[in-house]
Amino acid sequence: MTRTIEAWRWSAAEVAARVRHGEISATEVARSALGRLEAVNPKLNAVVEHRPDEIMAQARALDDAIAHGDPVGVLAGVPVTTKVNIDQAGYATTNGLKSQRELVARSSSPVADSLLNAGGVLLGRTNTPAFSYRWFTSNQLHGTTRNPHDARLTLLDALRDALGLAGTKKGCDQGACGACTVIIEGQRVLSCLTLAAACDGQQIVTIEGLIKAEELHPMQAAFLHCDGFQCGYCTPGQRSSRPSAPFKRSTRASPVTSRQTFDKRSAARH
Numbered sequence: 571m572t573r574t575i576e577a578w579r580w581s582a583a584e585v586a587a588r589v590r591h592g593e594i595s596a597t598e599v600a601r602s603a604l605g606r607l608e609a610v611n612p613k614l615n616a617v618v619e620h621r622p623d624e625i626m627a628q629a630r631a632l633d634d635a636i637a638h639g640d641p642v643g644v645l646a647g648v649p650v651t652t653k654v655n656i657d658q659a660g661y662a663t664t665n666g667l668k669s670q671r672e673l674v675a676r677s678s679s680p681v682a683d684s685l686l687n688a689g690g691v692l693l694g695r696t697n698t699p700a701f702s703y704r705w706f707t708s709n710q711l712h713g714t715t716r717n718p719h720d721a722r723l724t725l726l727d728a729l730r731d732a733l734g735l736a737g738t739k740k741g742c743d744q745g746a747c748g749a750c751t752v753i754i755e756g757q758r759v760l761s762c763l764t765l766a767a768a769c770d771g772q773q774i775v776t777i778e779g780l781i782k783a784e785e786l787h788p789m790q791a792a793f794l795h796c797d798g799f800q801c802g803y804c805t806p807g808q809r810s811s812r813p814s815a816p817f818k819r820s821t822r823a824s825p826v827t828s829r830q831t832f833d834k835r836s837a838a839r840h
């Protein structure tokens with residue numbers, strides 16, 4: 571009878587330890603990972619190619635090695651994926667491009683080889699932005715990979731719609747204009763190209779957070795002094811776009827995390 575286990579929930583270290591010690595077979599782990607992949611991947615489109623027969627063959631080979639007392643490496647039985655921009659023998663290195671859909675690798679890159687040599691089971695090939703350029707994983711060959719937590723929510727939408735911090739502006743919504751610039755951990759970031767889920771636990775400073783008490787940030791004062799507002803719509807992004815030396819004082823001073831803070835400072839955001 572086949573055991574039903576949820577090994578896909580375990581950490582890599584736990585899987586490897588249990589496989590090495592014979593508590594579970596690599597075949598069972600692979601079966602669990604495949605089941606999870608087939609259950610959720612149709613919605614997410616994260617893995618764009620996988621070959622169940624090859625996966626199970628890798629796992630069986632590992633189990634045989636363990637049964638013979640052969641060394642199996644630190645990743646024994648751990649399911650891992652490779653992106654379609656990494657050569658893996660027998661698979662196309664598409665890089666998300668239609669023109670490379672037939673570009674099948676004749677040998678594996680050191681990355682894929684190292685994973686295999688360490689006992690990993692190569693579960694499938696994951697998507698990448700075309701040319702692996704840009705933040706969001708979407709291309710004309712494989713389609714869009716979706717956020718498992720919320721398929722739509724960017725940091726920009728989370729700030730504006732979920733938190734009511736409307737000082738961060740939505741201009742192009744595709745990374746071209748800079749109106750949505752915020753400061754994350756001291757670095758300027760385009761929030762329209764950043765998934766909200768990727769910012770968990772990080773300090774985010776929006777334009778509302780640049781004022782300390784009643785004192786304008788030097789960049790805001792400079793905009794006022796030089797009459798640099800233009801139409802005013804993009805100026806919050808422009809004022810947030812220098813997170814290095816001149817902005818360090820303010821990024822420490824006042825991260826904006828609540829509607830109350832937003833309300834208090836809203837009069838100064840334009």
Ligand code: FES
Pocket residue numbers: 739740741742743744745746747748749750751760761762763
């Ligand atoms: S809204 Fe234009 S770069 Fe984000």
